[in-house]
Amino acid sequence: MTDNTMDLNARFAELRSKYNLAGFTEFEPLQSEHEFLQAGLVWGSVEGNDTPRILLIALDEGHWEYSYEANLDNLAYELLATMGDEDWPVFTELTDPANSRCFALFGLDGTDGTHSVDEIPGINIIREYERLNKNATLRWSMQTYTRLMHKLDAFHEQVYQTVKDRVSDKNDIIVEVAKFLFLESFRVHHKADITFPCNGQELNFREVFDYHYVAGKEDEAVAEIQAAFDHFKSHPDYVVVTDDGVESAIFDAKTHLQLERHENYAFLLEAIQNLGPVTTNEGKVVEGKVFEDRGTLADVSGDVLGRVFDVFLRANFESKGGLGVYLTPNPVKQAMLEIAFHDIQQDQKTVEELVAGEFRFADPTCGSFGFGSVALSRIDTVIDTMAGLPDAEREALKQLMRDEAFIGADSAPRMVMLARVNMALQGAPKAKIFYTDNSLTSRALKPNSMNLICTNPPFGTPKFKTNEQGKKSKAHYEAMMEQTLGGFRNAELKAEPYNAYYDYTKMTWEDIGDLYTDDSGEPLWAGYRTDLRNVSTGKKAKYKLEEPTSSGLALGSKPNKQGEWKQVKGGSIDPAVLFIDRCLQLLKPGGRLMIVLPDGILCNSGDRYVREYIMGKKDEKTGEFVNGKAIVKAVISLPADTFKLSGTGAKTSILYLQKRQTRDDNPELFKPEPQTDVFMAVAETLGYVVKNNAEDYSTGVPNHLDKIVGAYKRGE
Numbered sequence: 001m002t003d004n005t006m007d008l009n010a011r012f013a014e015l016r017s018k019y020n021l022a023g024f025t026e027f028e029p030l031q032s033e034h035e036f037l038q039a040g041l042v043w044g045s046v047e048g049n050d051t052p053r054i055l056l057i058a059l060d061e062g063h064w065e066y067s068y069e070a071n072l073d074n075l076a077y078e079l080l081a082t083m084g085d086e087d088w089p090v091f092t093e094l095t096d097p098a099n100s101r102c103f104a105l106f107g108l109d110g111t112d113g114t115h116s117v118d119e120i121p122g123i124n125i126i127r128e129y130e131r132l133n134k135n136a137t138l139r140w141s142m143q144t145y146t147r148l149m150h151k152l153d154a155f156h157e158q159v160y161q162t163v164k165d166r167v168s169d170k171n172d173i174i175v176e177v178a179k180f181l182f183l184e185s186f187r188v189h190h191k192a193d194i195t196f197p198c199n200g201q202e203l204n205f206r207e208v209f210d211y212h213y214v215a216g217k218e219d220e221a222v223a224e225i226q227a228a229f230d231h232f233k234s235h236p237d238y239v240v241v242t243d244d245g246v247e248s249a250i251f252d253a254k255t256h257l258q259l260e261r262h263e264n265y266a267f268l269l270e271a272i273q274n275l276g277p278v279t280t281n282e283g284k285v286v287e288g289k290v291f292e293d294r295g296t297l298a299d300v301s302g303d304v305l306g307r308v309f310d311v312f313l314r315a316n317f318e319s320k321g322g323l324g325v326y327l328t329p330n331p332v333k334q335a336m337l338e339i340a341f342h343d344i345q346q347d348q349k350t351v352e353e354l355v356a357g358e359f360r361f362a363d364p365t366c367g368s369f370g371f372g373s374v375a376l377s378r379i380d381t382v383i384d385t386m387a388g389l390p391d392a393e394r395e396a397l398k399q400l401m402r403d404e405a406f407i408g409a410d411s412a413p414r415m416v417m418l419a420r421v422n423m424a425l426q427g428a429p430k431a432k433i434f435y436t437d438n439s440l441t442s443r444a445l446k447p448n449s450m451n452l453i454c455t456n457p458p459f460g461t462p463k464f465k466t467n468e469q470g471k472k473s474k475a476h477y478e479a480m481m482e483q484t485l486g487g488f489r490n491a492e493l494k495a496e497p498y499n500a501y502y503d504y505t506k507m508t509w510e511d512i513g514d515l516y517t518d519d520s521g522e523p524l525w526a527g528y529r530t531d532l533r534n535v536s537t538g539k540k541a542k543y544k545l546e547e548p549t550s551s552g553l554a555l556g557s558k559p560n561k562q563g564e565w566k567q568v569k570g571g572s573i574d575p576a577v578l579f580i581d582r583c584l585q586l587l588k589p590g591g592r593l594m595i596v597l598p599d600g601i602l603c604n605s606g607d608r609y610v611r612e613y614i615m616g617k618k619d620e621k622t623g624e625f626v627n628g629k630a631i632v633k634a635v636i637s638l639p640a641d642t643f644k645l646s647g648t649g650a651k652t653s654i655l656y657l658q659k660r661q662t663r664d665d666n667p668e669l670f671k672p673e674p675q676t677d678v679f680m681a682v683a684e685t686l687g688y689v690v691k692n693n694a695e696d697y698s699t700g701v702p703n704h705l706d707k708i709v710g711a712y713k714r715g716e
Contacts (some may be wrong), residue, residue, distance in 0.1 A: 006097070012038040012058035015095055023123035024054060030079045036060040039079050041089060044123045048331065048687015048703030051126045055079070055092035055105065064096050069103070069114045076105060076114075090129050091120045095197055104129075104548040118282060132281055134384060139281045141301040145308055151178065151271035152312045159264055162559070166258045170318050175355035175414060176259050177268065177312070178421040179229060181297075182250060183209055185424045186232055186271050188298040196231040198224050203350040205232070211269035218262040225265065226257045238420075238429045243407075248434045250420040272297060302426040303377035309422045310370050314695065327367060328456045328596065329642060329695065333374045335705040336454050336594040338403065338656055339634065342713050343592065345385075348589070350451055354382065357400045362450045362586060364457070365441035365579065366408030369431070371454040379405065402428035407450070409439045438581050440484050440575075447551035453583045456596040459576035460650060474571065481570025484578065485529070485556040504698045529557050532565050548613070548629045549668040550589060550659075555581035558609050576601060577610055580655075584614075584629050587659040589667075593630070599651045602635060615675055625675040630657040634679040636708060644690045681708040 006014070016027060024042040033040060039058070041053045054077060066075050072094065080088055092103050102117050121129060125142045129601035132138055159165050159173050167173050185426050186194075187209055193203045205228055207213060212220040233251040240248050259265065276293040278286040297305060307330075314327050344350050361375045369677060379401050383394055406428060412417050416435045423431040437440040464474040529543075536542035543565045545554050555577050557565040576597050583593050601607045616628025636654040638648050656679075660670040687703030688695040 004281065008036075008038055008058055008060055010097065012040075012056070012095070015056050015058055015093065016040065016042065019056065020052065026050075032053075032079060036063050041087070045687075045700065045702065046123060046127055047697040048685070048701055049127065049706040050702075051123060052091070052129060053087055053089035054120060057092060057094045059094065059096040061097045064099055064515055065114065067094055067099070067101050072103060073106065073114050089124075091117070093120060111289050117321070135301060136280050137278055137286060138301060138304075140279045140295070140299075141304040142277055144295070144300050145304050146231060147275075148271065148308050149311060152308070153315065155264070155268050155271060156244040156312075156316050158267060159259070163261055163263045163267075164596070170316055171256065171414070174313060175417070176257070176315055178256055178418050179251075179255075180268050181309075181425055182238075182421050183225075183232065183420070184297055185230060185429070186235070186238075188296040189427070189429075190237075194541070195230075196228045198227040203228075209269070211266050211273055213260060214266045214269055222260060222262050222265055227256045236423065240430050240432050242432050242434050243446050243449070244442075245442040246434070246444065250329055250417055250424070255417075260617075275299075297425060302380070303373070305425050306373035306377070306422060309425060310368070310373065313418065328370055329645075329686060329688070330370075331688075331703050331705050332456075332596070332638065332642065332654070333370055333454075335636070335709050336656075337371065337374045337378050338709050339656065339712050340452055340454065340592050340594055341375075341382060343633075344452065345382060347590075351382075353451060354379070354401075355386070355397070355588075357397065357404060359401070359405055360407060360450045360452075361405055362407040362445070362453045363455045364409050364445060364453070364583065364586070365432060365455050366410050366419050367412075367415045367456075368561055369406075369408045369422050369433060371456075372406050372408055372419070372431065372433075373422055373426065375452070375454065376406065376423070376428065378401070378573070399427070402426075403430045406431040406433070407445070408433035409436045409442060409445060411435070411437055411439070438480075438484060440578050445582075445586055447585045448588050450586045450591055451588055452592050452594075453587060454594040455574050455579065455583065457579035459574055459598045460648075461572060461574060478569070478571035481573070481575075485567055485570055486575075529554050529565075529567075532557060545613075547627055547669060550662050550670065551585055551668060553581050553585055555610065555613060574598065574601065577607070580610065580614065584657070584659055589662040589670075591657055591659045592633075593655075593657040593659070595655050595657075596652050597655050598637075599653055602653055602655065624672070626672060628660065628675070629670065630659050631673060631675055632656070632678050633658055633676075634681075634682075634712060637682040637706070639684055639686060641690060646696060679712050681711065 011175065020027075021041045021408075024044040026043045026045075028041045030039040030041065039053060039055065039057045043051045043053045045051065047205075054688055057066075065070055072092070072650070076089075076092065089105055092105055094101050094103065098604060100119050103114055104117050107114070107402065118127070121132060121139075124146075125132075125139060128138060128142070135141075155177070156170065156173050159167060159176075160170055162447055166172050167176060187206055194205045196205055197203075203224060206219060208224045210230060214225075215223075234249045234253070238250050238511065242248060273294070273296070275295040275297075277293065278299045280286060300308075308401045317327060339568035344354075350359065359379070361372060361379075363369065363371045366372065373702075380398055383389070383401075386394070389397070402423075406423065408419055408431065410419065410433075413435050416433055419433045420429075420431070423429065423433065432444075434444060439445060454556040463479060464470040464477075531548050531554040532543040532545055534541045535544045535546075543557070544563060545559070545565055548554065554565065556573060557567045559565050561699055576595075579602075580593075580595065580597070582594060587593060612628070614628060614630050615632050618624070619626050632655070634654070636656075638650050638652045638654065642652055660673050663669045663671055683704035685701045685704055687701055687706075689699050689701055690696070
């Protein structure tokens with residue numbers, strides 16, 4: 001209750017001070033012709049992102065009629081008349097000397113209109129305001145996120161510093177946590193009683209895999225849980241079949257639980273199991289949502305759980321400089337996916353494919369599948385906003401997407417395992433994430449099959465030491481790159497069956513599949529660069545790019561001044577160039593690519609041919625770009641310290657492309673679509689600074705991507 005002895009100025013100052021103490025430190029006064037009120041907007045920042053605005057209104061006595069929704073709407077419209085749509089508040093608090101009441105405004109929280117609410121969400125979850133009404137336990141999930149993060153970090157330090165166990169480094173601890181998360185996911189998602197063999201007995205898994213049991217049985221429980229992992233690690237529910245028909249489990253036969261100390265088992269199991277009862281956003285315990293009188297990871301909102309996994313991984317993963325694994329910061333992933341799905345929701349054909357269960361998302365260099373985790377959340381949001389879809393069909397479509405829509409590949413087995421566990425935690429154990437020695441050539445990734453690719457590929461040519469080992473590493477890298485490029489091959493080396501590239505590890509020519517031939521049956525091209533054609537009339541081959549095709553490749557070769565395309569040396573080409581071409585090949589016509597690239601590819605004169613290959617060459621007469629594979633939608637420059645945590649200061653940008661549509665009479669050839677204006681922006685900070693080998697979001701540094709995404713969505 002507000003003190004009715006205070007004057008209007010003092011009461012408004014008190015109202016503003018309350019929100020300032022709660023973290024909403026930004027303030028903008030609002031002008032009004034009414035002398036009986038004072039008003040202003042307050043907001044704050046969470047991880048560098050501005051929160052939605054809150055409208056504060058203090059009234060003199062005798063004007064409480066403005067608490068009626070229709071009157072409040074009119075007053076709010078009047079106060080906000082000169083403001084841009086993006087600054088309109090979502091909530092308001094209205095006070096007079098005797099009353100105080102909170103409202104959600106204009107239906108911006110996903111409801112039908114202005115209505116009263118019990119309280120305005122705190123600063124840590126107000127950015128999720130649209131989901132508060134749709135997800136009745138979101139606050140519990142967010143609170144659980146905070147507790148889980150503290151406990152997982154404490155466990156990591158415990159194993160590394162005090163209760164040391166059978167692990168070699170910090171990354172090994174992350175892997176062990178992932179194994180426990182896999183078992184916990186198995187425990188909570190399999191409804192039937194599940195048993196496993198151990199020492200001639202059949203033991204109940206739920207009874208054994210529990211922190212109370214470990215506290216009582218200690219080393220005996222450790223041995224039993226190790227046996228349970230060996231039994232369940234290749235369970236058919238967690239085996240996927242990739243597009244080339246290969247089965248892939250999360251763990252191989254040689255993988256076992258390495259931790260041995262019961263203290264660590266008890267600590268970690270309590271951290272992920274003792275979550276307390278599930279409560280609604282209003283604080284009431286949810287009946288029927290508890291497992292043995294406590295919530296489980298299955299009750300935590302899927303994207304929140306994905307965020308737990310991502311933050312834990314990023315905070316503790318040691319790249320050691322040489323692994324080439326660059327974990328993409330969360331603000332970058334969120335911005336890329338928000339822009340992509342903004343456009344997807346405007347694309348009727350793609351939405352129809354999603355409704356039909358035919359939408360596919362891929363990351364060919366997936367790491368822990370952070371992009372896929374965010375994409376899963378975005379797809380859920382799209383499905384939730386579809387009008388006219390019964391709830392049962394909505395949930396069935398979400399599960400179908402989890403089972404069929406996600407494809408990932410990586411050359412690091414450890415990261416593939418982490419990615420599989422990440423998606424299993426979010427109800428997608430069937431996500432087709434697999435190991436490959438080379439995503440650029442893997443048959444498990446099919447051309448013209450993806451709607452959206454978001455990726456942060458390896459970039460830059462590696463530096464090698466000059467010692468003997470360095471020379472061997474360099475020679476191996478160059479040989480592997482030569483193999484990737486496919487190589488040029490003399491006509492006399494033609495054989496049956498047709499061998500398409502030289503395998504430098506087997507020292508033999510290998511077959512890649514379909515043979516591209518001319519009308520007389522002669523091979524048109526001997527390697528993976530299938531868009532290049534031999535135009536020579538003599539014995540010496542001369543390759544040119546006459547017209548790119550939907551399923552073809554050309555990069556890995558480049559044109560000389562005469563327009564003749566020649567293969568580059570394998571050790572000299574930036575692999576990011578090859579991934580641009582490969583991703584465009586994998587996309588369906590009209591599909592979208594979001595890719596992080598080094599700035600040199602976008603601006604160096606030596607890489608101009610790459611840019612022309614993507615968007616075509618400009619016709620001086622018409623002004624149109626012709627013979628390109630894609631339309632450039634946006635280029636967003638990122639700060640130099642974006643990947644500082646991973647040990648690189650390379651200047652990078654986000655490139656957003658849309659693959660061109662193909663002709664009706666020939667699905668391999670592109671339509672001459674016009675290149676539209678390119679959205680361009682520069683982000684100078686991302687909401688954090690890197691301190692003590694971690695991303696610190698508490699410093700007040702703004703996330704410029706937040707405003708950039710808003711500008712893109714408004715068409716600015």
